[in-house]
Amino acid sequence: MARVRPFKALRPNKENTHLVASVPYDVVNRNEAKEIVGGNDLSFLHITRAEIDLPDDVDSYSKEVYEKARENLEKIRKAAPLIADDEPHFYLYRLIMDGREQVGITATFAVDDYDNDVILKHEKTRKVKEDDRTNHIIATDAQTGIVFLTYRGVDEINNFVNKTIADTEPLYDFTAPDGIQHTVWIMPDNYNDLLMNEFAKIDKLYVADGHHRAKSASRARQEKRKANPNHTGKEEYNYFIAVIFPGEQLHIMPYNRVVFDLNGNSKEEFLNKVSEKFELQKSAKKDPTARRSFGMYLDGEWYGLKARDSVLASNSLSISVGAKLDASILQNFLLNPVLGIEDQRTSNRIDFIGGIRGTMELEKLVDMGKAAVAFSMFPVSIDDLMNISDAGEVMPPKSTWFEPKLRDGLLTYMIK
DSSP, X not given: OOOEEOBOEEEEOGGGHHHHOBOOGGGXXXXXXXXXXXXXXXXXXXXXXXXXXXXXXXXXXXXXXXXXXXXXXXXXXXXXXXXEOSSOBOEEEEEEETTEEEEEEXXXXXXXXXXXXXXXXXXXXXHHHHHHHHHHHHHHTEEOSOEEEEEOOOHHHHHHHHHHHHHSOOSEEEEOTTSOEEEEEEOOGGGHHHHHHHHHXXXXXXXXXXXXXXXXXXXXXXHHHHTOTTOOSOXXXXXXXXXXXXXXXXXXXXXXXXXXXXXXXXXXXXXXXXXXXXXXXXXXXXXXXXXXXXXXXXXXXEEEEEEOHHHHHHHTTOOOSGXXXXXXXXXXXXXXXXXXXXXXXXXXXXXXXXXXXXXXXXHHHHHTTSOSEEEEOOOOOHHHHHHHHHTTOOOOSSOOEESXXXXXXXXXXXXX
């Protein structure tokens, strides 16, 4: 059973919402964050990427950065201002991108459910990124980044959502610079118990995006509990903020790959080795149109790759659900044996390009000589994500890219 609660959000006033709301901290680097902020003193990036307000030689993971984040949160609370709701609510968060909409419920979820696999994961986390957000949460006493959850939709919950949209005025409704429309409602309080009861009937929720945010909330809870001799389990730090969307509304884009060298192979040697496991031909198509196929950009030309029957036959013998994913096939039969990429999580010879950047970004990196070869992927499905999670497995790194992205700063969860 999933424990889901309403909460008292910290949120901007309506007039300055568009100034406060910012892209998630982890989709931009330091320089990009600084450029986006410009002269906007209310941007939430001052909190989530506080290093932009410190000299460039200050390490992004230094104590100074987290102290600055706390300082900036207090400044923006006063300047925006940010409003703390008096009563706990559920909130709706709707995203519209290219005419396609998805509507999720923003709530707080039990850290215990994350720790005990009521909330399932499909991706491993990296300690350095865990450390970063754990330190950020503890320093600010706030969860400033929202976890993105999903579940197999429930009609009764969908009805509460639809009635709220039909009967309630939006709290916020604006279009961000990237063209994505963001709309937030406060759900009527008479739905609170009904929603909690409906979610209590669900035995599995899934992390779609934000694994590091969820893990960091768990680690921050451990630290808070150790420091609190009067811990009861009812404190705010025992929960984390997330938006949960029905799986059928979500859109996953591919997560493409670039490799910086050919592992000592000439172009001809590389192509010959690839053709042993993949049917290979030059192609005008840059994106694969079906599973078990890939696009490959090399020396100014696109190739279509399709796993040979012998590969699929040997792969079908695996009892692992994850081994049958395209990213696993590419890793096990090309990236590792041909290009020497043994572990995509730790290798510094590979990088990952979110599908929102398109194949033009792959061509650019190869044409500029920053990468030797690029691979375009066919996107995984929500069913893939759930099946992997149900099996207790993890996907290969960077298997899913969700669009559109939630904005930071619209709804923040204070844990003190």
